[in-house]
Amino acid sequence: MAHVVSFGAHIADALGWPFTEVPPGQQLAILERIKFTVAGTAAAPSVNLAKLGVDVATVGRIGDDSIGEFVRTTMERYGVDTTHLTVDPRLQTSSSLLPIRRDGSRPALHVIGANAALSEDDIPWDVVAEATVFHLGGAFILPGIDGPPMARILRRAKSLGCITTVDFLMSPRPDAQELIGPSLPYIDYLMPNIEEAGWLVGTEDRAAIIAWLHAQGVGCSVLTMGGEGVSIAVRGEDEIVLPAYAIDVVDTTGCGDAFTSGFISGLLDDLDLVTAAERGLACGSLVATGLGSDAGIVDFDQVERFRTTQPRLPA
Template sequence: MSANDVVSVGLHIVDVLGRPVTEIPPGQGMRRIDEIAITVAGTAAATSVDLARLGVRVESVGALGDDSLGGFLRQKMLGEGVGCAWLTEHPGVPTSATMLPIRPDGSRPALHVVGANAMLEADHVPWSDLAETTVFHLGGTCLLPRLDGDPAARMLERAKRRGLITTLDLIPTGDTDADLAALLPVLPFVDYVFPSHEDALSLAGTGDSAEAARFLLDAGAGCVVITKGGDGAELTARGGGGLRRPAYDVDVVDTTGCGDAFAAGFITGLVEGASEETALELGLACGSLVATGLGSDAGLTDRAALTRFMATTPRRHQERTSR
């Protein structure tokens, strides 16, 4: 039996990124760019790496192909200190991967292979290894076809019965009906859900973030934490309490993995028994740091460096507001 503060279940992806990309050349043309990287990514895997760098004991649960990309992902995560005993390999299925041409402003389109992530099931969760676990994190709802909907709901309900704090990150596909079918059954068993601003608005069918948060709370979530990029983040709790905090003022290189890093920072606060305000601040700092370099593993190195960053980096907006 292994000892873990967090079990992180869901998407495991290898990203191949290049920057800056202003256009895709026609035909067989070529353009020179400044940088190419290959990284661990995905709303479970990247979050696990960030947690390990922050000193949190984490076990990652996911599905890989029996291929070179899967070998890279496993070895990289092991090197970061992530528990990988529950990463399963599936012959004949490729490891999930994404090609990301990063624009000069840090935004990026994506070319994605679903691959082995489609094989992940609730039975892969190591329930016997959760004796010391504090947080059960599910990352990738809407893109986990064998887990989305009722299977994930039963899994999170089981985690709740064991007294674990449950957190959820999601990646909507843009098919609102299908996305809601994947998401709504699980929300009654989720303590903290981390949608992006755009995704929250789209799922709720509204242009107002407060209404979007209320939609997710009414569906059963315990607390909604909406990430808003350069505009920071806002937390809305059941019962009406809320917090709004500004982002850190950094030069954005690439936004890949910022949401995963935010989740890792917030979860670190939960593991440490910190207040929701402190967890929110940790999440914002982690997300901001990752935006300063290329890929999901950029910027965030360890807890000491994160603390220095938080103490010395100004905010984009200095006011601290609550509602």
């Protein structure tokens, strides 16, 4: 039985490090590393949850191609239940090219691919009914889900007794509030990064962002803020800000997804929200110390040692 159903974006990343510039014409630039990983706001949390010892079923679409086979077999190797990955006969597996700069930042070149065809009909509701957490990852890059279908999905998941968690993958767009607004009352924990949350609400003021999300019905806003830590605010209660861990950043790819996995693991263990968020921060920090979404995290014991012993940045 899966304790978590992770539904949404499944992506294969090709990462190159360190990226400095695009060579002119057909000239060659030498990188130190190129790596292929399973990524995406549903797939990457699934992998990390499995590393933490959580029974997780991943639900999404991949193409009938070698990239999709890589995604499926890699997830299975980590212990993720991939029974409910649908193979799309027409569209390629969603993929990204990520040239990683030495400071850990990167532009992204992306093909939506099979994620575009994901629909509510792909969800195994009998599996969801037995789960504790339903995670939806990839709002704004799932055209078959965004809008009314997402609201129906989250409403049904809550009616089945699931805790609902949601993460974004977005750029600024004028219809953002229209697309996600109907879903917000059915989200227990909304976990975008602060930049994405600002794009959604239309302000960089964190207090205003939190107030807007709560006014729309979100149960708890969990805003990841990179080196500034994480903001947690339960609707009707004061905000809590936790400082980040002190680390040497290699690559920020997948840090938010890693936070998601650690936080959900904490919810499953009935931790208080601060401790659950600290586990999330530990997971995100560990991923940032290596290249790609699958870096850093080894297992539960390693994450807990890091959480309790690693120095924190000043608040």
